[in-house]
Amino acid sequence: MRLRFKSALGFIFLLISICSFLGVGYIFYDKISNDADIVVDGKITINYLSGKKFKLNGDKELSFSVTNNDTETKYYYIQFTDIYAKDVTYELTSSDNLKITNELKSEIISNQVSINAQETVNYTIKFITKDNDKYSGIIQIGEKNNENNTFASMILNNNKLNETSLTKNGETATLDEGFLKSNDDLGVAYYFRGAVSNNNVKFADKNWKIVKINGDGSVKLVLDSTIEELNKYYESDYEFEKSKINESLNNWYNTYLNDYSDYIAYYKFCNDIVTEEESTNYIAYSRVITNKIPMYVCLGNKVNTKIGLLTADEVSMAGASRDENKSFYLYNENIKTAYYLMTGAEYRNGTYYPFLVGADGSIITNTAGNLLRSIRPVINIIKNAKVIGNGSSEEPYEIITN
Numbered sequence: 001m002r003l004r005f006k007s008a009l010g011f012i013f014l015l016i017s018i019c020s021f022l023g024v025g026y027i028f029y030d031k032i033s034n035d036a037d038i039v040v041d042g043k044i045t046i047n048y049l050s051g052k053k054f055k056l057n058g059d060k061e062l063s064f065s066v067t068n069n070d071t072e073t074k075y076y077y078i079q080f081t082d083i084y085a086k087d088v089t090y091e092l093t094s095s096d097n098l099k100i101t102n103e104l105k106s107e108i109i110s111n112q113v114s115i116n117a118q119e120t121v122n123y124t125i126k127f128i129t130k131d132n133d134k135y136s137g138i139i140q141i142g143e144k145n146n147e148n149n150t151f152a153s154m155i156l157n158n159n160k161l162n163e164t165s166l167t168k169n170g171e172t173a174t175l176d177e178g179f180l181k182s183n184d185d186l187g188v189a190y191y192f193r194g195a196v197s198n199n200n201v202k203f204a205d206k207n208w209k210i211v212k213i214n215g216d217g218s219v220k221l222v223l224d225s226t227i228e229e230l231n232k233y234y235e236s237d238y239e240f241e242k243s244k245i246n247e248s249l250n251n252w253y254n255t256y257l258n259d260y261s262d263y264i265a266y267y268k269f270c271n272d273i274v275t276e277e278e279s280t281n282y283i284a285y286s287r288v289i290t291n292k293i294p295m296y297v298c299l300g301n302k303v304n305t306k307i308g309l310l311t312a313d314e315v316s317m318a319g320a321s322r323d324e325n326k327s328f329y330l331y332n333e334n335i336k337t338a339y340y341l342m343t344g345a346e347y348r349n350g351t352y353y354p355f356l357v358g359a360d361g362s363i364i365t366n367t368a369g370n371l372l373r374s375i376r377p378v379i380n381i382i383k384n385a386k387v388i389g390n391g392s393s394e395e396p397y398e399i400i401t402n
Contacts, residue, residue: 043070064123066123076141078092081137087131090127093124104127112213156190167194169316170292175194176197184297200392203381210391212314216383219383220378222378231373240269249307257306265383269378270299270311270343272301273300275347281346282345285365289363321362337374340373340376
């Protein structure tokens with residue numbers, strides 16, 4: 001009897017142990033499945049190391065990685081959805097040097113990010129709050145299937161992405177340095193540099209050059225000439241929205257582009273007129289001229305409009321410097337007068353000096369903005385625009401407008 005009792009007790013203990021083990025295992029599995037989530041989307045594998053969904057408070061960090069399992073370059077998007085947040089910002093950084101900072105909200109962080117064959121890119125998202133606030137949302141990454149004939153996809157398909165440029169940004173680029181990757185306020189950007197010859201566009205019966213694919217998938221174009229008449233940058237107020245040059249650009253837009261406005265995106269052009277402390281120079285002067293570290297991320301005022309100008313940073317990234325450059329794609333021998341840029345260089349003796357590009361392709365900083373100079377318009381084509389062509393001078397890209 002005593003032996004049977006001991007056996008029964010042993011059996012009960014064994015059952016309790018098994019149940020406890022299974023319970024702990026279930027709890028552990030549930031925790032792992034909540035924290036880590038591996039998703040395969042086409043040829044892309046996304047490892048949400050901290051989970052897709054997050055519900056946090058205070059300053060926290062999340063991580064994920066993206067792997068390309070294919071033998072050729074692929075593209076993917078990164079976005080936030082179902083965001084609940086107030087006064088929360090994020091900083092997204094990656095192992096391939098991407099860095100994006102913005103307010104936490106439901107948005108596409110980057111629309112078309114490239115990843116090389118058999119490559120893994122690791123990401124960290126750092127959330128910053130003011131008062132230990134609560135916030136929540138979902139991180140969503142997926143393979144970007146090239147939509148047939150969209151402008152950005154056609155450019156990406158027709159160009160090999162170079163890992164590095166032949167010369168450093170900020171230096172003169174006289175050779176064809178091709179198609180490169182950077183990042184802007186909207187995400188990952190792709191740009192042309194140097195003496196490229198396959199970034200030609202025919203739009204609104206005019207010739208344009210592609211400057212870059214913006215981070216949201218729209219495409220930035222600059223007119224391959226200047227408008228007919230010379231203009232002052234400003235008369236009394238040099239803020240772009242109130243300037244003489246903005247008025248002239250809008251008049252030109254209404255005359256030549258208004259019928260095509262459905263294909264032109266509103267875009268936040270960068271009007272960088274932030275001055276350095278105890279200096280007459282603007283910060284862009286030190287960034288572009290002194291330190292030679294141009295960037296697409298805007299550190300100044302953003303103007304939401306359909307037409308604007310190039311920035312000093314964009315011109316520098318394209319291959320311009322203080323030296324003559326008659327080889328890179330922004331040079332046009334038919335442009336005989338320097339044209340204004342949307343970036344401030346200096347302010348002295350009550351006069352505003354914007355950056356300009358000279359007729360010889362050099363960057364100019366010592367021309368007063370109240371003098372008559374040329375205007376070279378810039379627009380951005382909507383990201384779902386369809387095109388034909390290959391960007392060559394013989395077959396320029398053409399937006400399909402019917």
